[in-house]
Amino acid sequence: MVFLERIGFYFQTVLHLASDPINLAVLFGSVILGIMFGAMPGLTSTLGVALLTAMTYGMDTATAMLCLLAIYVGGTYGGSYASILINIPGTAASAATALDGYPLACKGEGGRAIGLTTTSSAIGTIISMLFLVSISPLISVFALQFTSFEFFLLAFFGILISGTLTSPDLVIKGWIAGFLGLFLACVGRDLLQFYPRFTFGLSELDSGVEVVPVLIGAFGIPQIIQVLKQRFQIGETQKFQRILPEFGTIVRNIPRIIRSALIGVGIGSVPGIGEDIAAWVSYGAAKNTSKHPERFGKGEITAVLSTEVANNACVGGAMIPLLNLGIPGSPPAAMLLGALMLHGVTPGPMISFEHPNFIIEVASILLLASLAMWVVGMLLARQVVKVLRIPTQIFMPIIGVLCIIGSYALGMNIFNLYLMLPVGIISYFLIEMGYPIAPLVIGVILGPMADENLRRALMVSQGSFMPVFTRPVALILFLVIVWTVVSQFAVYRNIKDKLVAKIMRGDSGETDLDKE
Amino acid sequence: MMEKDKLRKADVYSGAIIFFFGLWIVSQALKMPMKDSWGGVQNVWFVSPALFPLFVGGIIALLGALLCRTALKIIGFKAFKETLDWLLSKNFFGFLNSTPNLRFYAIAVLFLSFVYLNIPRIDFFLSAIVFLMVFITAFYFDDAVLLKKLFCFYLAGAIFFLVYFVFGLDEALGRIIPFAADVLMLCFIISYCVYAWKMIHTSADLRKKYRTAMIVALVGPFLVGMIFKYFLLVPMPSEGLVVAILDYFWYLEF
Numbered sequence: 082m083v084f085l086e087r088i089g090f091y092f093q094t095v096l097h098l099a100s101d102p103i104n105l106a107v108l109f110g111s112v113i114l115g116i117m118f119g120a121m122p123g124l125t126s127t128l129g130v131a132l133l134t135a136m137t138y139g140m141d142t143a144t145a146m147l148c149l150l151a152i153y154v155g156g157t158y159g160g161s162y163a164s165i166l167i168n169i170p171g172t173a174a175s176a177a178t179a180l181d182g183y184p185l186a187c188k189g190e191g192g193r194a195i196g197l198t199t200t201s202s203a204i205g206t207i208i209s210m211l212f213l214v215s216i217s218p219l220i221s222v223f224a225l226q227f228t229s230f231e232f233f234l235l236a237f238f239g240i241l242i243s244g245t246l247t248s249p250d251l252v253i254k255g256w257i258a259g260f261l262g263l264f265l266a267c268v269g270r271d272l273l274q275f276y277p278r279f280t281f282g283l284s285e286l287d288s289g290v291e292v293v294p295v296l297i298g299a300f301g302i303p304q305i306i307q308v309l310k311q312r313f314q315i316g317e318t319q320k321f322q323r324i325l326p327e328f329g330t331i332v333r334n335i336p337r338i339i340r341s342a343l344i345g346v347g348i349g350s351v352p353g354i355g356e357d358i359a360a361w362v363s364y365g366a367a368k369n370t371s372k373h374p375e376r377f378g379k380g381e382i383t384a385v386l387s388t389e390v391a392n393n394a395c396v397g398g399a400m401i402p403l404l405n406l407g408i409p410g411s412p413p414a415a416m417l418l419g420a421l422m423l424h425g426v427t428p429g430p431m432i433s434f435e436h437p438n439f440i441i442e443v444a445s446i447l448l449l450a451s452l453a454m455w456v457v458g459m460l461l462a463r464q465v466v467k468v469l470r471i472p473t474q475i476f477m478p479i480i481g482v483l484c485i486i487g488s489y490a491l492g493m494n495i496f497n498l499y500l501m502l503p504v505g506i507i508s509y510f511l512i513e514m515g516y517p518i519a520p521l522v523i524g525v526i527l528g529p530m531a532d533e534n535l536r537r538a539l540m541v542s543q544g545s546f547m548p549v550f551t552r553p554v555a556l557i558l559f560l561v562i563v564w565t566v567v568s569q570f571a572v573y574r575n576i577k578d579k580l581v582a583k584i585m586r587g588d589s590g591e592t593d594l595d596k597e
Numbered sequence: 598m599m600e601k602d603k604l605r606k607a608d609v610y611s612g613a614i615i616f617f618f619g620l621w622i623v624s625q626a627l628k629m630p631m632k633d634s635w636g637g638v639q640n641v642w643f644v645s646p647a648l649f650p651l652f653v654g655g656i657i658a659l660l661g662a663l664l665c666r667t668a669l670k671i672i673g674f675k676a677f678k679e680t681l682d683w684l685l686s687k688n689f690f691g692f693l694n695s696t697p698n699l700r701f702y703a704i705a706v707l708f709l710s711f712v713y714l715n716i717p718r719i720d721f722f723l724s725a726i727v728f729l730m731v732f733i734t735a736f737y738f739d740d741a742v743l744l745k746k747l748f749c750f751y752l753a754g755a756i757f758f759l760v761y762f763v764f765g766l767d768e769a770l771g772r773i774i775p776f777a778a779d780v781l782m783l784c785f786i787i788s789y790c791v792y793a794w795k796m797i798h799t800s801a802d803l804r805k806k807y808r809t810a811m812i813v814a815l816v817g818p819f820l821v822g823m824i825f826k827y828f829l830l831v832p833m834p835s836e837g838l839v840v841a842i843l844d845y846f847w848y849l850e851f
Contacts, residue, residue: 253660274644309700309704310704475733475813478733479817514608535648536648543643544642
């Protein structure tokens with residue numbers, strides 16, 4: 082009965098949102114903007130969500146979420162345009178699509194490839210939405226068992242795992258970036274005793290470092306510097322014919338779609354890593370299981386389908402830990418977390434009590450966003466790809482102005498700008514030296530949660546760390562953290578290799594004896 | 598991102614900086630109340646505001662040291678010494694003067710002057726116009742010599758405005774001319790337009806780019822600024838001459 086009620090409420094919410102013309106305008110406008118952000122090499126859906134967060138400040142929560150999720154969905158899909166038509170991935174998420182999408186466009190099948198990416202992206206988002214709705218209540222029940230120790234360990238794990246998985250160079254750099262984010266979160270008066278920490282006597286820092294200027298600075302400014310410093314040029318766009326939805330291809334590849342969607346949801350739900358990794362893993366899985374792996378890289382349609390289903394399925398996957406645990410599953414989800422907090426919604430185990438219908442609302446928005454994305458993709462792709470003709474030297478300075486006004490508009494505080502720029506320039510140098518930026522941002526977001534819960538937990542236990550070992554969930558989290566750290570060291574790998582070799586020798590020894 | 602061997606060399610230095618940064622965090626955290634009374638509350642170590650910064654600072658220092666050690670282990674002390682020699686050699690100054698770095702300085706100066714000098718003191722629309730105008734023309738012309746000349750012209754203007762505000766000339770001039778800083782900025786914009794035109798007017802291709810740049814630089818701020826000011830009701834960081842004119846027309850009752 083409750084299940085039917087929930088389904089009823091879900092469709093009621095979809096209809097309610099879709100019946101308001103303003104919501105529809107916001108939905109389609111945001112999807113188009115998201116596709117443009119995704120299509121433009123150098124811009125990402127993360128930056129799109131960050132910039133638009135400031136503009137949603139005056140909106141109600143549902144409209145703001147509609148706007149931001151539509152940009153996220155559109156941006157993840159939009160990257161495929163540049164991948165297919167100019168062989169430059171619009172976003173990291175669509176890098177795998179370029180491998181087979183561009184050869185297809187060169188063969189004169191660009192329209193077919195875009196049609197397929199449009200339909201498969203919509204399907205990926207819808208499947209991930211189904212996972213979000215079905216898994217969330219289970220995770221929510223599990224998360225309700227969490228106490229302060231578990232929350233501290235969870236935040237700590239989120240930072241460590243995102244540092245481990247997003248680091249382009251040494252893993253240690255990912256961890257450093259995460260802890261630098263935690264340091265930024267320490268700035269300001271502490272939440273329990275109001276003691277000023279690292280404020281240098283500046284009253285503007287008393288309330289701490291605002292998340293949105295850090296997000297915009299860390300993702301926007303390095304992007305602008307990198308693109309303009311390297312004199313990045315957009316190549317000639319391949320022409321394409323009619324765009325068809327390719328339903329026939331979709332029906333023939335249902336098992337591939339399900340596998341790719343599962344990969345996308347699974348990877349999306351791991352904190353900190355996002356669409357790009359999901360797309361590559363899905364591409365690898367599609368190639369390994371294909372009867373014709375030799376066709377991959379030469380314009381294989383199933384490759385395009387697999388990568389696009391997976392990267393869009395990540396959107397819903399990233400929402401699962403974000404809404405139920407308060408841990409962002411991907412960099413754009415980190416921006417969404419900041420935006421939700423601005424609107425007075427604190428994601429986490431209590432969300433089902435404080436905002437009982439919120440997850441259903443998010444699922445409804447994801448459905449509407451994927452439908453709007455499909456409509457826009459089918460009808461307006463030819464117009465939208467025109468943005469690829471705008472030179473980067475023109476749109477990057479405009480993005481610079483948007484970064485500045487976006488950081489300022491939040492709280493109307495010039496100090497946010499003074500903070501955003503140094504964060505941006507430092508982030509640029511960190512990126513150049515191989516430090517990932519996503520863990521830094523996740524550190525800033527999760528820092529207050531980690532700080533508050535560590536001290537609260539110790540207060541309850543009167544300074545004892547024993548609950549970490551006596552509480553089952555805390556112990557599991559602790560062991561996972563220890564394993565995450567230890568597994569990165571050569572000593573662990575040496576011991577593991579020796580053990581494996583010993584077991585193998587033991588096995589072969591037994592076999593020899595048996596033979597004798 | 599840099600190449601692998603360069604990264605390892607850079608890691609030695611970045612690891613050392615991060616190590617010392619971690620130590621600094623720990624030293625600052627140790628100054629926070631651990632067992633003392635703060636605001637009438639007697640502290641115990643586990644509720645102290647220093648606890649989390651100590652934890653974070655300690656780990657940052659540890660990770661910095663580990664990074665430094667890992668990098669040194671890979672490249673060896675000889676490579677470390679070579680990097681140090683390069684940093685002290687003339688080649689390093691050559692690297693600093695390379696075209697990609699000049700592009701970086703131009704971007705950094707444009708942003709720094711926009712945020713710290715112009716936005717708090719000059720009308721937002723004028724600040725944004727000059728930012729976009731210089732940014733787009735300097736990079737869109739795609740010529741290192743032009744970039745250098747246009748950037749130097751802008752730098753001279755930025756220094757002039759810095760002196761103007763630091764020495765309080767704005768207040769003195771403001772008593773005589775309303776919106777004095779905005780008027781000066783308007784003059785600078787016009788002179789920059791004339792200077793850029795003089796630089797490029799012989800090339801048909803650059804003339805086309807110049808027109809595009811000017812249109813975007815003028816339309817962009819008005820489009821973005823007006824959305825924020827009149828639709829999202831966000832007051833601009835500094836409202837001067839242009840905002841006064843826009844307000845006059847916006848609130849005009851026909």
